Amino acid sequence: MAKSELTQRIIDIIRDIPEGFVATYGHVARLAGNPRAARQVSRILHTCSRKEGLPWHRVINKEGRISLKLMQGYEEQKRLLQSEGIAFDQADRIDLEHFLWQPDFS
């Protein structure tokens, strides 16, 4: 299956997301070198999270929300994030200003 370099880099980056922080799809894609590869990030999480042991729960969409449907892992993701100290507001959103992973800044 010849994964592209970009894909490999995306996996690598997701692995580096520290506990207590989250990243958006676009953010990861950007760090990987392709700002428009956000879709691959989601795909990769679906397929590789299991084998690659990726912290799939730390990746969310740009609204600071979980993109999954309510009975597809939404609850599980929310639970995992909360166990890492990430808080949800009234609308079940995460405050990106505070929890977004910024590798260059730390």
Added chain:
DNA sequence: TTACTGACCTTTT
């Protein structure tokens, strides 16, 4: 095998 789909985002009308 080809074709379509998808945890999305950015850019262009």
Added chain:
DNA sequence: AAAAAGGCCAGTA
């Protein structure tokens, strides 16, 4: 300002 289109590429049918 809001809406449509384009892009990325591996997995699934």
